[in-house]
Amino acid sequence: xxxxxxxxxxxxxxxxxxxxxxxxxxxxxxxxxxxxxxxxxxxxxxxxxxxxxxxxxxxxxxxxxxxxxxxxxxxxxxxxxxxxxxxxxxxxxxxxxxxxxxxxxxxxxxxxxxxxxxxxxxxxxxxxxxxxxxxxxxxxxxxxxxxxxxxxxxxxxxxxxxxxxxxxxxxxxxxxxxxxxxxxxxxxxxxxxxxxxxxxxxxxxxxxxxxxxxxxxxxxxxxxxxxxxxxxxxxxxxxxxxxxxxxxxxxxxxxxxxxxxxxxxxxxxxxxxxxxxxxxxxxxxxxxxxxxxxxxxxxxxxxxxxxxxxxxxxxxxxxxxxxxxxxxxxxxxxxxxxxxxxxxxxxxxxxxx
Amino acid sequence: xxxxxxxxxxxxxxxxxxxxxxxxxxxxxxxxxxxxxxxxxxxxxxxxxxxxxxxxxxxxxxxxxxxxxxxxxxxxxxxxxxxxxxxxxxxxxxxxxxxxxxxxxxxxxxxxxxxxxxxxxxxxxxxxxxxxxxxxxxxxxxxxxxxxxxxxxxxxxxxxxxxxxxxxxxxxxxxxxxxxxxxxxxxxxxxxxxxxxxxxxxxxxxxxxxxxxxxxxxxxxxxxxxxxxxxxxxxxxxxxxxxxxxxxxxxxxxxxxxxxxxxxxxxxxxxxxxxxxxxxxxxxxxxxxxxxxxxxxxxxxxxxxxxxxxxxxxxxxxxxxxxxxxxxxxxxxxxxxxxxxxxxxxxxxxxxx
Numbered sequence: 001x002x003x004x005x006x007x008x009x010x011x012x013x014x015x016x017x018x019x020x021x022x023x024x025x026x027x028x029x030x031x032x033x034x035x036x037x038x039x040x041x042x043x044x045x046x047x048x049x050x051x052x053x054x055x056x057x058x059x060x061x062x063x064x065x066x067x068x069x070x071x072x073x074x075x076x077x078x079x080x081x082x083x084x085x086x087x088x089x090x091x092x093x094x095x096x097x098x099x100x101x102x103x104x105x106x107x108x109x110x111x112x113x114x115x116x117x118x119x120x121x122x123x124x125x126x127x128x129x130x131x132x133x134x135x136x137x138x139x140x141x142x143x144x145x146x147x148x149x150x151x152x153x154x155x156x157x158x159x160x161x162x163x164x165x166x167x168x169x170x171x172x173x174x175x176x177x178x179x180x181x182x183x184x185x186x187x188x189x190x191x192x193x194x195x196x197x198x199x200x201x202x203x204x205x206x207x208x209x210x211x212x213x214x215x216x217x218x219x220x221x222x223x224x225x226x227x228x229x230x231x232x233x234x235x236x237x238x239x240x241x242x243x244x245x246x247x248x249x250x251x252x253x254x255x256x257x258x259x260x261x262x263x264x265x266x267x268x269x270x271x272x273x274x275x276x277x278x279x280x281x282x283x284x285x286x287x288x289x290x291x292x293x294x295x296x297x298x299x300x301x302x303x304x305x306x307x308x309x310x311x312x313x314x315x316x317x318x319x320x321x322x323x324x325x326x327x328x329x330x331x332x333x334x335x336x337x338x339x340x341x342x343x344x345x346x347x348x349x350x351x352x353x
Numbered sequence: 354x355x356x357x358x359x360x361x362x363x364x365x366x367x368x369x370x371x372x373x374x375x376x377x378x379x380x381x382x383x384x385x386x387x388x389x390x391x392x393x394x395x396x397x398x399x400x401x402x403x404x405x406x407x408x409x410x411x412x413x414x415x416x417x418x419x420x421x422x423x424x425x426x427x428x429x430x431x432x433x434x435x436x437x438x439x440x441x442x443x444x445x446x447x448x449x450x451x452x453x454x455x456x457x458x459x460x461x462x463x464x465x466x467x468x469x470x471x472x473x474x475x476x477x478x479x480x481x482x483x484x485x486x487x488x489x490x491x492x493x494x495x496x497x498x499x500x501x502x503x504x505x506x507x508x509x510x511x512x513x514x515x516x517x518x519x520x521x522x523x524x525x526x527x528x529x530x531x532x533x534x535x536x537x538x539x540x541x542x543x544x545x546x547x548x549x550x551x552x553x554x555x556x557x558x559x560x561x562x563x564x565x566x567x568x569x570x571x572x573x574x575x576x577x578x579x580x581x582x583x584x585x586x587x588x589x590x591x592x593x594x595x596x597x598x599x600x601x602x603x604x605x606x607x608x609x610x611x612x613x614x615x616x617x618x619x620x621x622x623x624x625x626x627x628x629x630x631x632x633x634x635x636x637x638x639x640x641x642x643x644x645x646x647x648x649x650x651x652x653x654x655x656x657x658x659x660x661x662x663x664x665x666x667x668x669x670x671x672x673x674x675x676x677x678x679x680x681x682x683x684x685x686x687x688x689x690x691x692x693x694x695x696x697x698x699x700x701x702x703x704x705x706x
Contacts, residue, residue, distance in 0.1 A: 001533060001557065002587050003454050011590035017407055025406070034403040043600065047396040050387040051572035051604070053378070054370055054565070086439050086574075089593045097475060101356050102455035115594075122450060122591050180354060204354065212407075219404035219599035221439075234355050237364035238475050240442045241468075246572035247396065247600045251404070 005124040012118035015319055024345050026336040027319040029159070029187070029294050031216035033268070033339070035251075036261035039217065042254035043247050055246040059084040062244075062253045066224065069256050075196035080229045083236060084252075086243045088186055088210035088223030092119055092153070094238045095182050095206060095225065100125050100150040107146075108153040109138045111160060111323040113184065116153040125150075134328035136163045136288065143176035152177055155184040157191050160321050160334040162290030170195050171202070180204040180231075186223075187292035189214035189266055190273070196226060203228045213293055214266060215255045222252040269293050273337045276346075280335065283350040298332040307350075308333060314349050316342075358477040365471035368672055377698050379689040380672040382512070382540070382647050384569035386621070386692070388604075389614035392570065395607035396600050408599040412437040415597075415606045419577065422609050428549035433582045436589060437605075439596045441539055441563035441576030445472055445506070447591045448535050448559060448578065453478050453503045460499075461506040462491045464513060464676040466537065469506040478503075487681035489516045489641065496529035505530055508537040510544050513674050513687040515643030523548050524555070533557040533584075539576075540645035542567035542619055543626070549579060556581045566646055567619060568608045575605040622646050626690045629699075633688065636703040651685040660703075661686060667702050669695075 015028035034040075063079035070077055085091035092115065100106055102124040108116045110129035120127035126148070130141045142152065154173065157164045165173075174181045185207055188194045198205045206227040212218040222244065225235065244252075255261075277287050277295050285297035299307065308320035319334040335346065368381035387393075416432035423430055438444035445468065453459055455477040461469045463482035473480035479501070483494045495505065507526065510517045518526075527534045538560055541547045551558045559580040565571040575597065578588065597605075608614075630640050630648050638650035652660065661673035672687040688699065 001584075002451060005454075006451050006587055006590055009590055012594055014407070014410055014594040017409060019409060019413075028407060030407065031405045034405050039404070040400045043400040044397055046572075047393045047400075047600075047604075051392070052384045052387050052569040054367070054381055054383065054571040055574070056370060056372060057367055060372070086443075086598075087593065087595055089595065093593060098355060098359050101358075102477065124455065216405040218407040218595075219399075221408070221595060221598040231354075234359055237359055237362055240440065240446060241365055241367040242440055242442065242571075242574060245439075245574040245598070245601060247400075248598060251400075 003124065005121055009118070009121040012115050016317060018317070022315065024316040024338065024342045026338050026342065026346065027317045029213055029292070029336045030218045031213060031265065031269070031293070032337070032342060033216055033265055035216040036255060036258040038254045038258050039251045042250040046247050046250035051246055055242050055244060055249055057241050059244045059249045062249055062256065065253050066256050069259060070196060073194070073196065075226070076200060077226060080232060081199070081226055083225050083232050083239065084244050085223045085225065085239065087212065087221040088184065088208045089115065090243055091208045091223050091225045092182065092184070094235050096120070096123050096151065097238045098235050099180055104150045105146065105148045106151045106153065107142065107149055109142055109158070111321070111326060112153070113155050113159050131326055132328065136161045136328070138165070143173055145178070150179050152179060152181040153184060154181055155186070156195065157187045157291040159187065159292065159294070160296045160319070160332070161288050162292040162294060162296055163288060164191050164193065164291035167193055167195050167198060171198050174198060174202050174205050177204070180206060183207045186210045187213055189262065190269060190293050191291035199226050199228065203231060206231065211252055211255055214262060216265065217251065217255060220248050220251050222248045269337050272340060272343060275340070276335060276337055276343050279343065279347040280350070283347065294334050294336045296332060296334050298329055304331045304333050311346070311349055316346050316349055356477065358474055362471070362474040365468050369670060371670070375668065377669040377691065377695045379691050379695065379699065380670045382566055382645070382689045383571045384566060384618065384622070384646070385690070385695060386569055386618055388569040389608060389611040391607045391611050391614070392604045395603040399600050399603035404599055408595050408597060408602055410594050412597045412602045415602055415609065418606050419609050422612060423549060426547070426549065428579070429553060430579060433585060434552070434579055436578050436585050436592065437597050438576045438578065438592065440565065440574040441537070441561045442468065443592070443596055444561045444576045444578045445535065445537070447588050449473070449476050449504065450591045451588050452533055457503045458499065458501045459504045459506065460495065460502055462495055462511070464674070464679060465506070466508050466512050484679055485681065489514045489681070491518070496526055498531070503532050505532060505534040506537060507534055508539070509548065510540040510644040512540065512645065512647070513649045513672070513685070514641050515645040515647060515649055516641060517544050517546065517644035520546055520548050520551060524551050527551060527555050527558050530557070533559060536560045539563045540566055542615065543622060543646045544644035552579050552581065556584060559584065564605055564608055567615060569618065570604065570608060573601050573604050575601045622690050625693060625696060628693070629688060629690055629696050632696065632700040633703070636700065646690045648688050648690070649685060650688060651682055657684045657686050664699070664702055669699050669702055
């Protein structure tokens with residue numbers, strides 16, 4: 001009754017999302033601060049104006065404001081370079097379905113965001129996980145020619161490492177490939193550089209963004225992709241007509257409009273990232289310099305599971321991530337950047353565990 | 354660069370959604386009334402409680418409340434028989450991807466909801482549109498054996514006709530098929546019967562619902578599917594982890610909880626449907642008895658396009674639907690049920706056009 005590829009796959013397992021508890025939650029890279037008050041006000045106004053009508057299928061208000069904002073970040077784009085999604089997971093699904101035929105293949109550096117593998121399995125395509133070096137650098141294997149290769153996913157900054165490729169490095173990868181590359185910039189607002197500029201010069205580069213992390217809106221489900229208009233036109237055929245709802249379009253438009261809130265929030269997160277990194281090192285961890293809102297850390301003892309469980313028992317949830325067989329180590333811990341108070345709780349527990 | 358099936362398809366064209374106009378909008382079967390005030394209150398509370406956290410991936414609150422409500426409608430189900438989606442379009446996509454392999458086929462009676470064809474094209478599968486009789490009855494061809502057939506879509510009530518198959522008729526179709534059948538009950542709250550009971554006795558029956566029509570929540574994007582737990586488990590692998598957002602889960606839970614609002618709203622719509630149908634007949638149309646919140650009508654003059662355009666010019670938007678080559682006629686007009694005032698405007702215009 002079911003497609004074989006569906007029946008055989010295990011399905012993506014998102015980070016634990018316990019409800020109604022007082023846990024210090026540092027496991028899924030949520031922003032520790034609530035969104036801009038202007039977002040809440042916009043949502044309230046949209047709710048009051050009646051929800052009986054379908055939303056704008058093109059989320060025009062968001063795309064217009066986003067194009068203006070991105071211009072101030074040196075990206076010369078107009079609204080027709082943007083397609084909105086129900087979170088950037090929706091964007092990743094749309095991109096996969098637009099480019100990859102059943103029986104063909106996708107590729108990604110590994111370890112990375114494990115959803116890429118799941119997306120390939122759902123689509124019924126092969127997935128080539130190209131191992132990074134132990135220091136997370138990416139080798140030439142990522143761009144090795146392959147007749148079946150139809151899409152490369154490139155999380156930048158990467159998760160769980162937090163490492164960042166410079167735009168020139170991404171451009172070199174894109175130029176060496178014959179297929180499109182989806183640069184997943186979910187965490188880019190916490191980084192020094194981004195790849196929006198590459199979209200203009202290479203039609204095979206797509207850049208996806210989300211409001212889940214830097215805008216404090218994981219609960220809203222809103223993401224977008226920037227690509228050349230001819231590419232956007234094909235992606236638009238694959239998305240659900242009304243994939244973004246009235247409330248999320250209103251909230252997302254208010255969010256991207258409030259760049260002062262973003263700058264303030266990012267500054268707070270970056271300051272705390274530095275303190276978290278230093279504290280983890282003081283607790284004996286080896287950390288990877290991060291360009292995102294989390295820090296990847298391994299402990300010489302290798303007791304990552306025990307540390308994860310001990311922290312959880314004490315009310316602090318972090319992410320224990322396994323990548324069995326990787327030359328850089330079988331597993332480690334990813335700590336989302338929280339509030340100063342949350343960092344204090346975490347570090348004091350680590351001092352005793 | 355693109356999959357051939359994507360490049361060749363035209364893409365689904367939703368009904369016109371003009372922004373910021375004073376049109377009488379009777380073209381996309383939206384509810385003419387805003388949702389329950391309890392929905393708006395729930396959304397405001399959810400927005401205030403912070404959106405920085407991811408939503409519940411399983412929309413547990415909705416599923417628990419929905420299972421209780423559906424039990425009062427004689428459906429003996431528990432929350433694990435329900436999967437939620439970002440509108441029932443998301444459900445239709447998930448179901449298609451779970452059951453239909455590239456190169457295989459889907460089938461549906463025709464004319465019907467044109468998204469089914471689009472879903473097949475996106476998935477890269479063949480679509481067999483089985484023509485209804487001119488009186489909209491469905492022939493045996495729908496259940497003819499085919500080795501490649503992997504899914505049948507059955508809108509019930511159907512659109513654009515508004516016609517309803519009794520549960521016994523749907524059961525007979527499901528029993529005659531070897532593949533799953535998705536009974537799309539988007540409009541069922543306006544009908545006398547539903548097919549929820551069939552899910553219990555036949556694991557190949559899935560029933561989808563939406564809050565867009567009868568709950569006045571087209572702008573919220575929330576739908577769900579009822580199926581046996583083993584089926585739900587496979588569908589869950591295909592959906593985006595966080596396909597429903599915090600606000601829509603809160604709003605949808607409040608909506609299904611307010612059954613008194615639903616009963617009152619449905620009573621108003623049914624009364625107005627009767628008046629609309631009578632008024633259209635008085636204006637010279639031939640109408641099809643409807644079990645939904647719209648009326649399908651044809652005019653002996655065949656001037657459907659001219660009537661549509663004339664109405665639009667006067668500020669009333671209805672749906673002109675073409676199904677070229679169908680024995681029941683090449684086209685016609687679908688009128689959504691509006692408020693009494695909207696019906697008055699429509700009927701007075703039709704009297705003069």
